[in-house]
Amino acid sequence: xxxxxxxxxxxxxxxxxxxxxxxxxxxxxxxxxxxxxxxxxxxxxxxxxxxxxxxxxxxxxxxxxxxxxxxxxxxxxxxxxxxxxxxxxxxxxxxxxxxxxxxxxxxxxxxxxxxxxxxxxxxxxxxxxxxxxxxxxxxxxxxxxxxxxxxxxxxxxxxxxxxxxxxxxxxxxxxxxxxxxxxxxxxxxxxxxxxxxxxxxxxxxxxxxxxxxxxxxxxxxxxxxxxxxxxxxxxxxxxxxxxxx
Numbered sequence: 001x002x003x004x005x006x007x008x009x010x011x012x013x014x015x016x017x018x019x020x021x022x023x024x025x026x027x028x029x030x031x032x033x034x035x036x037x038x039x040x041x042x043x044x045x046x047x048x049x050x051x052x053x054x055x056x057x058x059x060x061x062x063x064x065x066x067x068x069x070x071x072x073x074x075x076x077x078x079x080x081x082x083x084x085x086x087x088x089x090x091x092x093x094x095x096x097x098x099x100x101x102x103x104x105x106x107x108x109x110x111x112x113x114x115x116x117x118x119x120x121x122x123x124x125x126x127x128x129x130x131x132x133x134x135x136x137x138x139x140x141x142x143x144x145x146x147x148x149x150x151x152x153x154x155x156x157x158x159x160x161x162x163x164x165x166x167x168x169x170x171x172x173x174x175x176x177x178x179x180x181x182x183x184x185x186x187x188x189x190x191x192x193x194x195x196x197x198x199x200x201x202x203x204x205x206x207x208x209x210x211x212x213x214x215x216x217x218x219x220x221x222x223x224x225x226x227x228x229x230x231x232x233x234x235x236x237x238x239x240x241x242x243x244x245x
Contacts, residue, residue, distance in 0.1 A: 007032050007049060008131050009070045011056045012077025013040040016098060019124020020074055020131070021048065027128065032070065057082035059089060067092055072131045074098075081107065088112055096131055105187055115181075118189045127190065152180075154204040155216045157197055162219065168193030177207035177215060 008024055010017050013035045021044065024031050031048040034056050035041050041051045054061040056077070067073065068090055075083050075097040084097050088111060096115045099105035105116045117127050157163060162170070167179060182191045183202035189195075197203075203219065205212060 006030055006071050009034060009067065009073045011035070011073065011075045011083060012080070012098075013037070013044065014076065014078070016078075016119050016124055017074075017076030020076055020128045023124060023128035024131065029128075029131075034065070057086050059086050062086060062090060072096065074127060074131055081111075084108060084111065084113060096127060099189075102187075105189065109187055115188050150206060151209045151212055152204065152206045153212050153216065154181075154202055155219050157199065157201045157203055157219050159219055159221045160199075161221075162197055163199050165197055166193065167191050167195045167197060172205075172207075172215070175207075175211055177205055177211050179203055179205050 007030045009032045010021055010024075011034045013021070013033055017033070017035075021031055021033060025047060032050045032052070033041060033044055033048055034052045034054055036053065036055050038053045041053055045051055052065050054065060056062060056075075067087070070092070072094040073087060073092055073096070075087070075095065077083060078098060078100050080097055084095065087095055095113050096117060097108050097113045099108055099116050099118050101118075105118060108116050172179060179191055181188055181204035182195060182197075183189075183204075184198060188202075205215065207215075
């Protein structure tokens with residue numbers, strides 16, 4: 001049984017699950033890992049709180065482990081519909097599930113998954129940041145401090161000068177800001193540089209509080225008249241690499 005309700009469980013210890021686990025360990029989170037392959041579990045025995053060799057699609061096995069007491073469950077296994085269905089049947093809270101493609105993501109969303117990730121480069125790290133944030137299910141524009149002057153925050157995009165641009169065109173990473181999650185058309189995903197931003201997208205980012213504040217101002221700036229655009233550009237003086245032209 002899980003000893004702590006603040007544990008984060010990872011189901012599936014392939015490359016993606018391992019990347020998530022490594023990042024959570026760096027964040028000093030209490031981690032529990034579950035996989036049916038004991039060979040994949042062995043290297044983690046001394047690094048995490050608990051390891052369990054179990055079929056995560058088996059309701060009885062998950063009940064015996066005590067999965068319902070866990071704070072957040074990350075389903076990192078690629079073929080995970082049965083696993084997710086079992087977790088939902090047990091009324092597990094805060095499920096983050098890996099999706100292999102858009103169709104898979106749609107199915108996961110329809111059956112009630114809280115957050116869906118489409119693994120890309122560094123997605124394991126980003127998924128860990130999401131799971132490690134106490135309010136990841138209820139992102140809002142309120143900034144949640146995560147230490148050392150960094151915050152995680154979400155805002156909707158309502159700036160027509162940015163809508164239609166690719167994320168990489170904004171050059172946010174050069175200013176120390178990372179976009180870790182985008183919700184488009186009711187589907188949350190971890191973006192790539194080629195992700196095209198759209199009107200009303202819910203964008204979750206992490207960075208220094210002052211930079212996040214400036215970016216939120218610009219993302220919410222409506223294109224009404226020229227002086228509004230000028231004000232937006234002025235607000236972005238600390239994030240000047242975002243192209244508003």
